[in-house]
Amino acid sequence: HVIPVIGLKGFILGLLIGPTHGIEISVEPLPTYVNDPALMKVNDIVGTIQSVNWYKGEHSAQNQILSYIPSANPPQTNGSSYIENAAAFPNATLSIPRVQISHSGTYIVQVQATKLEQANVTLTVKGKSCDGRKYKVTATGLVGTQRSVLSLGEVLMETMGLKQGRLML
Numbered sequence: 001h002v003i004p005v006i007g008l009k010g011f012i013l014g015l016l017i018g019p020t021h022g023i024e025i026s027v028e029p030l031p032t033y034v035n036d037p038a039l040m041k042v043n044d045i046v047g048t049i050q051s052v053n054w055y056k057g058e059h060s061a062q063n064q065i066l067s068y069i070p071s072a073n074p075p076q077t078n079g080s081s082y083i084e085n086a087a088a089f090p091n092a093t094l095s096i097p098r099v100q101i102s103h104s105g106t107y108i109v110q111v112q113a114t115k116l117e118q119a120n121v122t123l124t125v126k127g128k129s130c131d132g133r134k135y136k137v138t139a140t141g142l143v144g145t146q147r148s149v150l151s152l153g154e155v156l157m158e159t160m161g162l163k164q165g166r167l168m169l
């Protein structure tokens, strides 16, 4: 008879404490490379979703990617900072089918369900070589000789501003 009592205590404690955190965003896949289909999933939403707003950067009308109102027709409205081919799902998830390095940054979601909640996540999009391999790179530049292991996209960025770059396979 001891176990049911402990179970009941746990249940009551759970009711008293309630959810300890609000909504959270998780990014898939991780790490995120250029041209990946990226999903930003909103977890732990309580209740029925009435509206979803996604922003890139600060929470402002100018930074709005899109809004999604399940009861509207169509449910999605593209905002001033709309990202090409981005779409929201009824569960608030944001999908960017071919993510680019310029899409890196902080994303904010605001969800109206049982209550109005907000969360943010920082997306880091990495460069990738055609075959997905990592290359060893020697770049001779203004700051001397640097040797590091980078992916090709990073190499291209890294060698900008350098006098000379050399790719060693």
Ligand SMILES: *[C@@H]1O[C@H](CO)[C@@H](O)[C@H](O)[C@H]1NC(C)=O
Pocket: 039, 041, 042, 043, 089, 091, 092, 093
């Ligand atoms: C939301 O829906 C999308 C598309 O069906 C799915 O991929 C994703 O896993 C869902 N997200 C959550 C948090 O359930």
Ligand SMILES: *[C@@H]1O[C@H](CO)[C@@H](O)[C@H](O)[C@H]1NC(C)=O
Pocket: 074, 076, 077, 078, 084, 085, 086
């Ligand atoms: C938003 O943009 C997508 C193209 O990426 C388009 O298919 C959709 O119709 C647009 N939605 C609205 C409401 O204009």
Ligand SMILES: *[C@@H]1O[C@H](CO)[C@@H](O)[C@H](O)[C@H]1NC(C)=O
Pocket: 057, 058, 106, 108, 119, 120
């Ligand atoms: C992101 O969320 C964290 C934790 O809730 C908060 O401290 C921070 O101010 C938020 N950043 C933005 C840009 O909203």
